[in-house]
Amino acid sequence: MKRREFVKLGAGAAALGLGASQFAKPAIAQKKIEWKMQMTWAKNSPVLATGAETVASYITKASGGRLTVKLYAAGEIAPPLQVMDTVADGGLEMGHGYPPYWVGKLNAMNFLSPVPFGLTTQEQDAWYKFGGGEELAGKVYAQLGVKMFRSGNTSVQGFGWFNKELTSIDSFKGLKMRLGGLGARVLSAVGATPVAMPLGEVPQALQSGAIDGADFVGPVNDMAFGLHKLAKYYYWPGWVEPCGILDCFVNIKAYEALPDDLKEIVKGANEYANALVVNEFVAKNAIALKTMVEDHKVQIKLLDDDTLIALGRASNDVVNDVASKDALSRELFDSIIKFRETVIPYTNISELAFMKARMLNFPYGKKV
Amino acid sequence: MKRREFVKLGAGAAALGLGASQFAKPAIAQKKIEWKMQMTWAKNSPVLATGAETVASYITKASGGRLTVKLYAAGEIAPPLQVMDTVADGGLEMGHGYPPYWVGKLNAMNFLSPVPFGLTTQEQDAWYKFGGGEELAGKVYAQLGVKMFRSGNTSVQGFGWFNKELTSIDSFKGLKMRLGGLGARVLSAVGATPVAMPLGEVPQALQSGAIDGADFVGPVNDMAFGLHKLAKYYYWPGWVEPCGILDCFVNIKAYEALPDDLKEIVKGANEYANALVVNEFVAKNAIALKTMVEDHKVQIKLLDDDTLIALGRASNDVVNDVASKDALSRELFDSIIKFRETVIPYTNISELAFMKARMLNFPYGKKV
Incomplete structure (x- = not known):
């Protein structure tokens, strides 16, 4: 119904003695917008799906139903890795995914993806809002024809x-590991063989020895997939992926057509989702780790310092090479490095020093 | 204007041939709600004010002006520490502050305040949403007659x-330090003298030797106040306050009278503020620390391990004593300790191990 038709109808209704509430309703109904959002992962994927679910439900509730977002899982409308193109083309209004999925489209996307030995999650979030990250992410996603919001980590x-x-860097020589992204390039640089493989093929590949190791996400997702039944050593620290933005991307025309209040609600929904996903990962990873170790006898291993130094050196070569490919990649990399250099001395005396202090030898929690 | 009057006016206007847009406006104006929120700190307090500013502006924008929140600074309507009572009584609809300010009203508030050697910010945020924290905070603030939201950290x-x-725990004997909260009790337990003193009196007290030391917040606030000009050693780690929720509290009747969509917007506003405040603290504390050290020659010092162990033992006594005072305090403390015990092994292999790994001896950021 167009506005002109409504005006005629409204005035007519009023002339017939109908009350304001009766002819106000069509005006509201007329403004109802329905969006479709597809995730790049399956329905109920632990924690990963929380981001998209939160965005959809918050927008629907906070807008009082003026903008409803219906959520679809991977493959329901588009294949998972086609979600970006489908959103850009208007086949979906929104998508929810992970920057590494779009690296093939644009090299600069590597620096919105996890960067080996880069920033912690708390630092990346700070960089995003107060270190120029949000503007740079906007530039990157604009090249794919969409508006982007951080929407989980x-x-x-x-x-x-x-x-x-893995007892030394020599253990990496000839090691076949399922790993993608910048981490895969680092593996190659230290003599290992990164293998690109759908997660579904990992169980058989690990059992047959086609691969020696595999990465997925963290304790809660890895256990849900059953990796703890396929391998006995779980290696840390997560030097490859110290943080990892989840992205919500919106068709630009659909977004620009929204009134200002709904734009604000879309922004708020993604900020809410961003925090909630991290909260849930921390809480559930902690529980999953405990279960793995206590009930499933998984052995947690830490790479030794010399191995980490060798991986650090290789990582530095890789990230510098990837940054040198184009101006936008360089701009992103320089922004991250500048932030990293400023924030690390602060993180070291604040977060790191506190985490070390509370591990010293004193009782805590029970009266002694 | 009441609804009945509007209906008459609207119908009359329509009968006179006026368009829908003209008589739709009063219907919207009629629903406008105006709230007042007061902070417990001064206007433009670095980062601390960001929480309240974000809540006010987000609610106003996301509601399309149906709910506008006008922001007041400390003292504009009520004295800072009267904000809670004023909100509970309806003199203000919202307040924005810091749980330690309300400890005198309710002992359990100590465990929504910073807990010495407790949780990191990332862990506290996870506990709040997925460890029972939000429900417990709801119980605590309900006893003060308000609805509470986390709204910064x-x-x-x-x-x-x-x-x-401070070269050993012996340095604490007779040490007079401006410090409040649970940390003050720990100081007493190790032979120091905590001094309750308004921040404004700190400069003279430090210069006259009436106190030997003072705490405020972190680099950005401390430098804005000028503490770096009054003392030459800045001590870390922050064992007293490893995290610190900022609270937004709402008059219960005013909150319950909101339609569901505005309730959701109020929730989203606080989640947005919560994240943004942490982002800003991390980014700006890092810059302030750099400025202090490079331009003002502040000496950053870390307490040694033996001193921290002595403080840890004393902290354990203090938090157990405070937890034993009443059932709600016990419930909160037990919840935090349970979460802490589960999350620490995870934090140690994830965040802590990563932060240590990237400090190993390898170049990073520049091509070598």
């Missing part, structure tokens, strides 16, 4: 699952 | 400023 991920011990 | 604060070095 994996927080630091595990390094991966192995059936053999 | 100081993140880990500095320990404090001193003009003499």
Whole structure:
């Protein structure tokens, strides 16, 4: 119904003695907008789906139903990795995913993806809002034809699952590991063989020895998939993926057509989702880790310092190479490095020093 | 204007041939709600004010002006520490502050305040949403007659400023320090003298030797107040206040009278503010720390391990004593301790191990 038709109808109704509430309703109904959002992962994917679910439900509730977002899982409308193009083309109004999925479209996307030895989650979030990250992300996603919001964060991920011990950097020579992104390039640089493989093929590949190790996300997702039944060593720290933005991307025309209040609600929904996903990952990863160790006898291993130094050196080469490919990649990398150099001395005396202090030898929690 | 009058006016206007847009406006105006929110701190207080400013502006924008929140600074309507009572009584619809300000009203408030050697900010946020914190906070604030939202977090604060070095736990004997909350009780337990003193009196007290040290928040606030000009040693880690919720509290009747969509907007506003405050603290504390050290020659000091162990033992006694005072305090403390015990092994292999790994000896950021 067009506005002109409504005016005629409204005035007519009033002339017939109908009350304001009766002819106000069509005006509200007329403004109802229905959006479709598809995730890049399956329905009920632990924690990963929380971001999209929160965005959809918050927008629907906070707008009083003026903008409803119906949520679809991977494949329901578009194949998972087609979600970006489908949103850009208007086949979906919104998508929810993970920047590494779009690296093939644009090299600069590597620096909105996890960067080996880069920022912690708390630092990345601070960089995003107060270090120029949001504006740079806007530039990157504009090149894909969409408006982007941060909408979750994996927080630091595990390094991966192995059936053999990694005792030095020599253990990486010839190591076949399922790993993508910048981490895969680092593996190559230290003599390992990164393998691109759908997660579904990992169980058989680990059992047959086609791969020696695999990465997925962190304790809660890895256990839900059953990786703890396929490998006995779970290696940390997560030098490959110390943080990992989840992205919500919106068709630009659909977004621009929204009135200002609904734009604000879309923004708020994503900020809410962003925080909630991290909260849930921290809480549920902690529980999953405890269960793995206590009930499933998974052995948690930390890479030794010399191995980490070798991986650090290789990572520096890789990130510099990838940053040198184009101006936008360089701009993003320089922004991250500048922030990292400023924030690390602060993180070291604040978060890091506190985390170390509370591990010193004193009782805590029970009266002694 | 009452609805009945509007209906008459609207119908009359329509009968006179006026368009829908003209008589639709009063219907919207009629629903406008105006709230007042007062902060417990001064206008433009660095970062601390961001929480309240974000809540006010987001609600106003996301509601399309149906709910406008006008922001007042400390003292504009009520004295800072009267804000809670004023909100409970309906003299203000909203307040924005810091749980330690309300400890005198309710002992359990100590456990929504910073807890020495307790949780990191990321852990506290996770506990709040997925460890029972939000429900417990709801119980605590309900006893003060208000609805509460988390609405910012100081993140880990500095320990404090001193003009003499703290070389062992013996340095705390007779030490006079401006410090409040649970940390003050720990100081007493190790032979120091905590001093309750308004921040404005700190400069003269430090200069006259009436106090030997003082705490405020962290680098950005401490430097804005000028503490770096009054003392030369800035001590860390922030064992007293490893995290610190900022609270937004709402008059219950005013909140319950909101339609569901505005309730959702109020919730979203606080989640947005909560994240933004932490982001800003991390980014700006890092810059302030750099400025202090490079331009003002502040000496950053870390308490040694033996001193921290002594403070840890005393902290354990204090938090157990405070928890034993009443059932609600016990419930909160037990919830925090349970979460802490589960999350620490995870934090240690994830966040802590990563932060240590990236400090190993390898170049990063520039091509070598």
